[in-house]
Amino acid sequence: MKASFSTDIAYNVVRSRRKTADIVVERDGRIFVRVPPSISQEHIAEMIKAKELWIYKTLAEWRDLNETRVLRDYRNGEGFLYLGRSYRLSLVSGQEEALLLKNGRFCLRRDLVDRGEIAAAQAAFREYYIARGSERISQRLAYYAPKVGFDPNSFDVRELGHRWASFSSKGHLAFHWKCMLAPQKIIDYIVVHELCHFHYRDHTDAFWNEVDKVLPDFQERKAWLRKHGAGLDL
Ligand SMILES: [Zn+2]
Structure with a gap:
């Protein structure tokens, strides 16, 4: 886990042989930044910063969905x-x-x-x-x-x-x-x-x-x- 200084968002960096970078917000709230091998930490931090609003929005959506999930009852008639x-x-x-x-x-x-x-x-x-x-x-x-x-x-x-x-x-x-x-x-x-x-x-x-x-x-x-x-x- 690598928490960046420029934002409150904690994220995991996954380096692999790929050409482009992307950010994935999993439904459990974990954030993965998938990047090419050579990209710098500063560059990744900038990416996160630029996508901050989208990340918070996605986290909120998952939170809402997860809440409705927990409310579901395994009862007769459901x-x-x-x-x-x-x-x-x-x-x-x-x-x-x-x-x-x-x-x-x-x-x-x-x-x-x-x-x-x-x-x-x-x-x-x-x-x-x-x-x-x-x-x-x-x-x-x-x-x-x-x-x-x-x-x-x-x-x-x-x-x-x-x-x-x-x-x-x-x-x-x-x-x-x-x-x-x-x-x-x-x-x-x-x-x-x-x-x-x-x-x-x-x-x-x-x-x-x-x-x-x-x-x-x-x-x-x-x-x-x-x-x-x-x-x-x-
Ligand atoms: Zn497709």
């Missing part, structure tokens, strides 16, 4: 999202699986909640989204890969911090489990977006043109995600 629809929660006994979607309800094993640990209930949901997401995203990748002209080597669904998905230089795709809370149309947009990064790694007009070829209404889907993305959470 709504949880899956593929864009809200399903009510039923706490059940005598179920082998931690969580099932059955007869239009999320059935969560009661003992997970009785322990009083929200973390256990959250983990059950996360695992559910990861398992379902691995199947569904695999299908969607198979469907869109020929349309985009790129078949990824591998993919997984996991916790990805502030990103919906990522594309590695080795052709591995990763998707955030939270994608599974979004409607199918939005998942498809995220899938096509990542596949198109095979052609262009950045977000230039040429890149969007590739997305447009496969999903002519991608703008609508992108706008939906921007507007509702923060609400897709446990």
Whole structure:
């Protein structure tokens, strides 16, 4: 941890072989500055200073979101999202699986909640989204890969911090489990977006043109995600 003298903001510097610098505010409030190897501490401090307002705003947004998260109760009747629809929660006994979607309800094993640990209930949901997401995203990748002209080597669904998905230089795709809370149309947009990064790694007009070829209404889907993305959470 490197706290700078010119600002109250404490941040971690991550040096790697990259050309540009950026600042990431994680949802737990940690701040990472990712920079090329040669950049000086003074330069980093200036970057932080220049982005100070944005950083404070983002920290405040995460704080608000984290507060609503803590307020969520794992009680009977509480709504949880899956593929864009809200399903009510039923706490059940005598179920082998931690969580099932059955007869239009999320059935969560009661003992997970009785322990009083929200973390256990959250983990059950996360695992559910990861398992379902691995199947569904695999299908969607198979469907869109020929349309985009790129078949990824591998993919997984996991916790990805502030990103919906990522594309590695080795052709591995990763998707955030939270994608599974979004409607199918939005998942498809995220899938096509990542596949198109095979052609262009950045977000230039040429890149969007590739997305447009496969999903002519991608703008609508992108706008939906921007507007509702923060609400897709446990
Ligand atoms: Zn992208």
